[in-house]
Amino acid sequence: MSTVAAFYGGKSILITGATGFLGKVLMEKLFRTSPDLKVIYILVRPKAGQTLQQRVFQILDSKLFEKVKEVCPNVHEKIRAIYADLNQNDFAISKEDMQELLSCTNIIFHCAATVRFDDTLRHAVQLNVTATRQLLLMASQMPKLEAFIHISTAYSNCNLKHIDEVIYPCPVEPKKIIDSLEWLDDAIIDEITPKLIRDWPNIYTYTKALGEMVVQQESRNLSIAIIRPSIVGATWQEPFPGWVDNINGPNGIIIATGKGFLRAIKATPMAVADVIPVDTVVNLMLAVGWYTAVHRPKSTLVYHITSGNMNPCNWHKMGVQVLATFEKIPFERPFRRPNANFTSNSFTSQYWNAVSHRAPAIIYDCYLRLTGRKPRMTKLMNRLLRTVSMLEYFINRSWEWSTYNTEMLMSELSPEDQRVFNFDVRQLNWLEYIENYVLGVKKYLLKEDMAGIPEAKQRLKRLRNIHYLFNTALFLIAWRLLIARSQMARNVWFFIVSFCYKFLSYFRASSTLKV
Numbered sequence: 001m002s003t004v005a006a007f008y009g010g011k012s013i014l015i016t017g018a019t020g021f022l023g024k025v026l027m028e029k030l031f032r033t034s035p036d037l038k039v040i041y042i043l044v045r046p047k048a049g050q051t052l053q054q055r056v057f058q059i060l061d062s063k064l065f066e067k068v069k070e071v072c073p074n075v076h077e078k079i080r081a082i083y084a085d086l087n088q089n090d091f092a093i094s095k096e097d098m099q100e101l102l103s104c105t106n107i108i109f110h111c112a113a114t115v116r117f118d119d120t121l122r123h124a125v126q127l128n129v130t131a132t133r134q135l136l137l138m139a140s141q142m143p144k145l146e147a148f149i150h151i152s153t154a155y156s157n158c159n160l161k162h163i164d165e166v167i168y169p170c171p172v173e174p175k176k177i178i179d180s181l182e183w184l185d186d187a188i189i190d191e192i193t194p195k196l197i198r199d200w201p202n203i204y205t206y207t208k209a210l211g212e213m214v215v216q217q218e219s220r221n222l223s224i225a226i227i228r229p230s231i232v233g234a235t236w237q238e239p240f241p242g243w244v245d246n247i248n249g250p251n252g253i254i255i256a257t258g259k260g261f262l263r264a265i266k267a268t269p270m271a272v273a274d275v276i277p278v279d280t281v282v283n284l285m286l287a288v289g290w291y292t293a294v295h296r297p298k299s300t301l302v303y304h305i306t307s308g309n310m311n312p313c314n315w316h317k318m319g320v321q322v323l324a325t326f327e328k329i330p331f332e333r334p335f336r337r338p339n340a341n342f343t344s345n346s347f348t349s350q351y352w353n354a355v356s357h358r359a360p361a362i363i364y365d366c367y368l369r370l371t372g373r374k375p376r377m378t379k380l381m382n383r384l385l386r387t388v389s390m391l392e393y394f395i396n397r398s399w400e401w402s403t404y405n406t407e408m409l410m411s412e413l414s415p416e417d418q419r420v421f422n423f424d425v426r427q428l429n430w431l432e433y434i435e436n437y438v439l440g441v442k443k444y445l446l447k448e449d450m451a452g453i454p455e456a457k458q459r460l461k462r463l464r465n466i467h468y469l470f471n472t473a474l475f476l477i478a479w480r481l482l483i484a485r486s487q488m489a490r491n492v493w494f495f496i497v498s499f500c501y502k503f504l505s506y507f508r509a510s511s512t513l514k515v
């Protein structure tokens with residue numbers, strides 16, 4: 001019997017961000033391995049015209065939860081959605097709900113955050129810093145609380161090269177920032193943002209660093225742990241390989257490449273691609289929840305869950321495998337044939353953007369206009385290139401994260417727990433994982449049917465022929481223009497033609513002699 005799974009039996013667990021990518025996989029694993037848990041409280045806001053209940057039903061009815069329904073048929077009764085908006089005071093939770101949360105919660109997993117790189121400082125601080133502070137305040141009023149697990153990111157200190165499992169101080173106190181945002185107007189905030197975030201690449205990573213400082217400052221005598229995952233990718237093994245549900249990080253890039261929109265990227269091929277499967281992160285989270293509650297470490301422990309130091313892969317290897325998978329399982333209706341050119345040079349990158357991205361988009365928009373349709377490709381391309389430029393910082397550098405605490409925890413687990421809550425990334429086979437990842441993007445994100453693969457392959461063949469024809473035509477036009485203007489080009493042309501003629505005559509003569 002798994003000690004970790006047994007620990008969650010009979011427990012009331014509070015999860016923020018349960019409707020997000022990580023949150024859903026966390027709930028799924030909890031229900032599947034500890035079906036006797038008491039209740040999972042989730043803080044949810046209505047969204048996209050859906051009520052809380054509709055959102056919960058949609059999650060539980062998804063493929064991700066199919067196995068859960070077998071082991072925990074009453075899962076609907078064990079999930080309690082509480083109306084909450086983490087941007088509001090007291091999260092806008094009703095008094096009765098708040099009372100229940102305060103008196104019953106045993107474990108908190110704080111996953112909610114804004115992960116947008118281009119959010120405003122005001123909103124990102126509200127969610128990633130102030131809300132964390134407020135949740136800690138709530139936690140301090142929970143008599144039954146055993147552990148508070150805060151999810152940060154391995155990139156919260158990406159301004160450093162080597163990152164240890166410690167909380168690093170930020171240049172400006174989080175409290176000062178929270179206070180000043182209350183009275184500063186948006187225009188001034190925009191102006192001071194670059195000065196505040198200094199060498200952090202974006203507001204997201206900066207506010208996650210502030211969030212960690214708040215955790216340290218407001219920890220009181222709570223048992224707290226911080227988990228720092230790197231780039232969270234599709235599931236590796238559980239509940240099935242390749243599950244993804246949003247277009248963040250690598251997912252959007254895989255779609256853009258598979259559909260033939262993105263054909264070149266400014267990336268350092270040999271830089272470490274620190275992708276970590278989401279189920280591995282969740283396994284660590286559950287093990288940390290158990291360890292923090294049972295062993296009550298004296299200080300807040302930080303756990304890195306990264307792949308680079310244990311089982312490194314680089315962007316080149318990933319790109320090659322992603323492209324190889326597109327050959328076997330292409331995406332439907334690609335704009336162009338998938339291809340990937342890496343460049344670490346800014347000038348070459350600008351060239352590729354002009355030739356491989358903007359020019360085809362403009363040509364396609366002209367075609368749409370001529371056929372009486374609304375042009376849209378240039379707008380889409382600009383958006384894609386903006387997104388890619390935001391990711392560039394992370395795909396042109398490598399970091400070293402120490403993993404002493406994570407390794408220590410692994411050694412503390414029984415063999416059964418090491419199996420059920422496996423977070424040993426050394427066992428991961430990248431080639432297999434990437435293939436399943438791409439397949440998962442096709443099935444769960446693009447919702448494409450596998451039956452459409454033969455047609456997609458046909459279309460790729462057509463696109464390749466068009467590509468060759470286009471290039472040949474372009475070459476002939478350029479050559480024709482050149483020989484019209486240059487004596488040298490004419491001489492070369494004459495030489496080639498006469499050489500071919502002589503070769504053919506010789507070939508014909510020798511074959512006549514043989515007869």
Ligand SMILES: CCCCCCCCCCCCCCCCCCCCCCCCCCCCCC(=O)SCCNC(=O)CCNC(=O)[C@H](O)C(C)(C)COP(=O)(O)OP(=O)(O)OC[C@H]1O[C@@H](n2cnc3c(N)ncnc32)[C@H](O)[C@@H]1OP(=O)(O)O
Nearest residue numbers: 115116117118153246247248249250257319322340387394
């Ligand atoms: C094993 C896999 C490896 C993959 C390797 C890829 C290989 C590819 C093949 C080869 C290519 C060749 C070279 C490849 C080499 C490089 C590969 C690069 C891989 C990518 C590396 C990722 C690095 C990430 C670094 C992360 C560091 C920190 C990690 C974290 O802690 S948090 C998670 C990271 N956060 C994000 O990723 C968020 C980033 N997003 C944003 O900031 C914004 O969304 C935005 C990008 C700025 C876009 O903003 P916009 O305003 O332009 O768009 P908008 O948000 O309005 O959305 C547009 C439409 O999309 C819909 N939408 C948005 N979000 C989602 C979502 N989550 N789910 C579903 N749909 C979403 C939105 O609704 C809009 O739709 P519309 O309204 O209909 O228009």
Ligand SMILES: NC(=O)C1=CN([C@@H]2O[C@H](COP(=O)(O)OP(=O)(O)OC[C@H]3O[C@@H](n4cnc5c(N)ncnc54)[C@H](OP(=O)(O)O)[C@@H]3O)[C@@H](O)[C@H]2O)C=CC1
Nearest residue numbers: 017018019020021022085086087111112113153229231232
């Ligand atoms: N994905 C990644 O690559 C990585 C993620 N992380 C961290 O993991 C955690 C989870 O990330 P991930 O699941 O990918 O992110 P998602 O964007 O998928 O999920 C974010 C969650 O936060 C919730 N949320 C946002 N704003 C509010 C609000 N005002 N009130 C209530 N809930 C809110 C969202 O709810 P709603 O559905 O209503 O929008 C959603 O459930 C974050 O802390 C992130 O920093 C760390 C490293 C990498």
